[in-house]
Amino acid sequence: MSPFRSLAVVPAYNESATVARVVEALHRDAPEFDVLVVDDGSTDDTSAFARAAGAEVIRMPFNLGIGGAVQAGFVYADEHGYDRMAQVDGDGQHDPSELQRLEETMREHGVDMVCGSRFLSEDLKYPSPISRRTGIHIFAFLLSRLVGQRVSDPTSGFRLYNRRAIGLFSHDYPHDYPEVEAVLMLHHHRLTMREVPVRMFLRGGGVSSIGTGKSAYYMLKVLLALFIGLARRRPVVDPGDDAPVAASHGI
Amino acid sequence: MDRLQLVSIFAAAVLLFVVLEMVRRRRLLERYALLWMGAAAVVLGLACWSNALERLAKALGIIDPPNALFFVALGFIVVLLLHFSAAVSRLSDQSKVLAQRLAIMEQHVRRLQGDRREDEAVLEASRAERLTESAGRGRQ
Numbered sequence: 358m359s360p361f362r363s364l365a366v367v368p369a370y371n372e373s374a375t376v377a378r379v380v381e382a383l384h385r386d387a388p389e390f391d392v393l394v395v396d397d398g399s400t401d402d403t404s405a406f407a408r409a410a411g412a413e414v415i416r417m418p419f420n421l422g423i424g425g426a427v428q429a430g431f432v433y434a435d436e437h438g439y440d441r442m443a444q445v446d447g448d449g450q451h452d453p454s455e456l457q458r459l460e461e462t463m464r465e466h467g468v469d470m471v472c473g474s475r476f477l478s479e480d481l482k483y484p485s486p487i488s489r490r491t492g493i494h495i496f497a498f499l500l501s502r503l504v505g506q507r508v509s510d511p512t513s514g515f516r517l518y519n520r521r522a523i524g525l526f527s528h529d530y531p532h533d534y535p536e537v538e539a540v541l542m543l544h545h546h547r548l549t550m551r552e553v554p555v556r557m558f559l560r561g562g563g564v565s566s567i568g569t570g571k572s573a574y575y576m577l578k579v580l581l582a583l584f585i586g587l588a589r590r591r592p593v594v595d596p597g598d599d600a601p602v603a604a605s606h607g608i
Numbered sequence: 609m610d611r612l613q614l615v616s617i618f619a620a621a622v623l624l625f626v627v628l629e630m631v632r633r634r635r636l637l638e639r640y641a642l643l644w645m646g647a648a649a650v651v652l653g654l655a656c657w658s659n660a661l662e663r664l665a666k667a668l669g670i671i672d673p674p675n676a677l678f679f680v681a682l683g684f685i686v687v688l689l690l691h692f693s694a695a696v697s698r699l700s701d702q703s704k705v706l707a708q709r710l711a712i713m714e715q716h717v718r719r720l721q722g723d724r725r726e727d728e729a730v731l732e733a734s735r736a737e738r739l740t741e742s743a744g745r746g747r748q
Binding site: 425 | 704707708710711712714715719735738739741742
């Protein structure tokens with residue numbers, strides 16, 4: 358029996374082609390993890406396939422975007438008292454057997470988040486379009502300077518969080534393209550992170566949440582969020598603060 | 609009094625009337641109605657009291673006083689739109705939280721109904737089974 362209760366959250370939006378395989382791979386290669394599939398308002402049978410494969414499923418009433426879907430996973434993990442939460446994409450590009458190494462790194466270094474990176478090791482070259490790689494490296498460069506630590510793959514969605522990180526992100530998690538901002542948030546709250554080299558597969562099916570047309574918007578939005586995040590004195594609401602979402606306020 | 613002033617007075621009066629009527633029919637919250645009524649009152653005041661408009665125009669460096677009226681109205685519209693963008697942001701944040709709560713509740717209800725698993729014990733058992741399986745594979 359594992360000393361921890363661990364949850365693997367699989368955000369999935371129209372991934373019926375791959376989601377069952379991901380769930381089965383998690384059960385097989387990372388058996389200590391319970392599996393929660395967050396169906397982000399899919400219009401196909403993602404929920405049914407995931408449930409048939411033996412995962413718990415929460416189904417969003419409409420498409421929230423990756424940030425909202427993953428945050429639902431954090432809230433679930435927080436409320437069910439999980440000690441660890443892993444985030445694994447529903448398209449099959451992450452290898453669940455590598456969660457073991459993420460967990461070992463977390464235990465060994467006592468960090469709050471461990472992040473799988475495609476770019477840490479030279480022999481694990483990730484075959485992605487040059488435009489996207491360039492974008493990722495720009496974020497990596499900026500973010501590394503902002504948090505004062507090398508972050509080689511800030512857009513990676515293959516992550517393991519401990520209780521503190523789960524608690525933080527269940528209260529506040531960025532909206533549209535959350536991964537880069539999440540690293541900055543973690544830093545602001547003096548939580549720690551570390552990267553481990555992982556191999557990522559090309560997508561097994563479905564369509565990436567980031568189309569080529571959206572790439573420019575993605576870059577601008579995340580850059581804006583990064584700089585605004587810097588300007589926030591207190592990026593997250595602490596107990597006793599004003600409500601982040603007020604029912605009403607003056608003009 | 610020139611024609612533009614008359615038109616402005618008329619427009620402001622119509623705006624005021626429409627806003628009041630919408631509040632009466634509960635189509636508009638008082639919170640927003642006050643904002644619009646304030647705007648109508650300002651336009652009305654400036655249109656009627658042309659001396660004030662001339663002074664304002666001079667202060668802003670606008671040669672033709674009626675243009676100052678448009679300038680003020682435009683400024684008001686920008687502020688109002690910004691306010692609505694903020695309101696939409698707030699609403700989308702609220703609906704996100706509601707969607708998350710709803711999805712988790714639905715899962716919880718399904719669980720309680722015993723649709724797939726009887727209770728936590730079954731979940732524990734399946735986890736234990738997976739673990740022994742993998743341990744078995746590890747030894748092979």
